[in-house]
Amino acid sequence: xxxxxxxxxxxxxxxxxxxFEIIQGLNVILVFAPLVNTRAFYQxxxxxxxxxxxxxxxxxxxxxECAHEMGHxxxxxxxxxxxxxxxxxxxxxxxxLEADIFAMDLLVGDDVLSEYSSYNTxxxxxxxxxxxxxxxxxxR
Numbered sequence: 001x002x003x004x005x006x007x008x009x010x011x012x013x014x015x016x017x018x019x020f021e022i023i024q025g026l027n028v029i030l031v032f033a034p035l036v037n038t039r040a041f042y043q044x045x046x047x048x049x050x051x052x053x054x055x056x057x058x059x060x061x062x063x064x065e066c067a068h069e070m071g072h073x074x075x076x077x078x079x080x081x082x083x084x085x086x087x088x089x090x091x092x093x094x095x096x097l098e099a100d101i102f103a104m105d106l107l108v109g110d111d112v113l114s115e116y117s118s119y120n121t122x123x124x125x126x127x128x129x130x131x132x133x134x135x136x137x138x139x140r
Contacts, residue, residue, distance in 0.1 A: 003071075003075065003098060003101050003102050003105060004101075004105045006074055006075075006102065007102055007105035007106040008105070010022055010106065011106065011109070013025075017106060017107055017108075017109060018063070019063055019066040019067040019070055019103075019106060019107070020063065020066060022070070022106075023051065023066065023070065026049070027049075028049045028050070028051055028070075028073070029048055029049065029050040029051070030050075030051050030053070030066070031050060031051070031052045031053070032052075032053055032054075032055040032062075033052060033053075033054070033055055034054065034055055034056065035052065035053075035054040035055075038054070039053070039054050039057060039061070039065050040052060040053040040054060040057075040062075040065035040066070040068065040069050041069065042069040042070075042072040042073050044073075044077055049073050049077075051066060051069040051070070051073070053065050053066060053069075060129055063107065064103055064107065064130065064134075067102070067103035067104075067106045067107050068099045068100060068102070068103040069099070070102065070103070070106065071098060071099030071100070071101070071102030071103055071106075072095065072099050074102065075095070075098050075099065075102060076095050076098070076099070097137075100134060100137055101137055101138075103134075104130070104134050104135075104137050104138035105138065107130075108128060108130075108138050112128075113138070113139070121135050121136060121139065124139075
């Protein structure tokens with residue numbers, strides 16, 4: 001599955017890049033809770049998509065984490081990353097990278113990159129408020 005195509009199709013369908021508005025339209029259960037040792041996670045349970053987000057994060061961090069977990073929901077629905085991380089030697093880095101790519105494709109449109117095409121990575125990082133590594137992923 002092409003990650004960018006999936007993100008772009010959701011933006012077209014819901015006419016927004018706001019992950020909270022998109023998941024509302026998808027009937028995803030969103031839970032804000034005090035999480036320990038994690039910022040957010042996705043769970044597929046009894047045919048329900050559930051995204052948990054740490055309530056202490058800033059609004060922008062919550063939006064990124066929501067988009068990231070949506071990436072897991074669309075790209076890795078049946079993968080239990082928490083189980084893989086804690087109980088196996090399976091390297092889940094590929095899943096995390098793909099979810100980061102999905103999140104940045106969803107949150108930062110081509111129109112924004114086009115508008116600021118003369119900006120370097122550092123400037124985009126400050127302007128958009130995302131980590132440098134995430135901006136670099138989006139620019140690839």
